[in-house]
Amino acid sequence: GAGVSQSPRYKVAKRGQDVALRCDPISGHVSLFWYQQALGQGPEFLTYFQNEAQLDKSGLPSDRFFAERPEGSVSTLKIQRTQQEDSAVYLCASSLRNRGSAGELFFGEGSRLTVL
Amino acid sequence: AQSVTQLGSHVSVSEGALVLLRCNYSSSVPPYLFWYVQYPNQGLQLLLKYTSAATLVKGINGFEAEFKKSETSFHLTKPSAHMSDAAEYFCAVSDRGSQGNLIFGKGTKLSVKP
Numbered sequence: 304g305a306g307v308s309q310s311p312r313y314k315v316a317k318r319g320q321d322v323a324l325r326c327d328p329i330s331g332h333v334s335l336f337w338y339q340q341a342l343g344q345g346p347e348f349l350t351y352f353q354n355e356a357q358l359d360k361s362g363l364p365s366d367r368f369f370a371e372r373p374e375g376s377v378s379t380l381k382i383q384r385t386q387q388e389d390s391a392v393y394l395c396a397s398s399l400r401n402r403g404s405a406g407e408l409f410f411g412e413g414s415r416l417t418v419l
Numbered sequence: 420a421q422s423v424t425q426l427g428s429h430v431s432v433s434e435g436a437l438v439l440l441r442c443n444y445s446s447s448v449p450p451y452l453f454w455y456v457q458y459p460n461q462g463l464q465l466l467l468k469y470t471s472a473a474t475l476v477k478g479i480n481g482f483e484a485e486f487k488k489s490e491t492s493f494h495l496t497k498p499s500a501h502m503s504d505a506a507e508y509f510c511a512v513s514d515r516g517s518q519g520n521l522i523f524g525k526g527t528k529l530s531v532k533p
Contacts (some may be wrong), residue, residue: 307462334519343428345509345523346463359520372433394462408521410455410462 307411338413442510
């Protein structure tokens with residue numbers, strides 16, 4: 304499809320397990336963002352890539368969270384040793400434009416992570 | 420730091436009634452402003468955005484928003500609600516010159532009664 308694709312849509316993990324969430328952005332989109340959306344809250348910024356470079360990771364809540372985009376297209380968000388407070392929907396968004404623009408962010412449907 | 424406040428976590432209107440969802444931002448310099456809609460189990464979809472052209476911005480599905488610098492507001496309106504408008508609405512802001520990261524409000528859930 305032409306939109307942002309995320310997988311898996313749903314993930315249940317036991318506390319302490321590692322998880323990996325995948326994002327396929329729209330082809331040609333330079334910018335890629337990860338957000339975390341807790342139940343009843345707005346999305347909160349996690350990290351930003353411009354092509355393969357991770358330019359901002361200030362929103363990652365701990366060193367258990369790691370993101371990569373090695374070839375400037377697909378991105379993976381990895382969470383190590385999951386905790387219950389990591390339960391949330393993880394949203395990926397991509398944008399055609401670079402810094403300083405008001406380009407629209409296109410969002411995927413999200414990956415809902417539940418940590419038991 | 421930028422922030423966005425959405426007044427009212429839940430708004431209920433009757434079908435055909437006016438929809439008004441409130442959003443205020445904090446910034447000394449007018450930022451870019453956005454409204455997104457999220458239907459259940461779906462991603463966020465852009466309704467409209469303000470980037471410094473006309474202060475009254477028209478979006479999809481009959482929605483519009485007016486940027487008021489003096490009130491630091493960007494309220495979303497629709498003259499006549501439809502049942503299909505029931506969803507969660509998020510106001511968001513980004514700094515000019517920034518990487519394009521959006522800062523979101525906590526959202527307002529809109530219910531439409533028949």
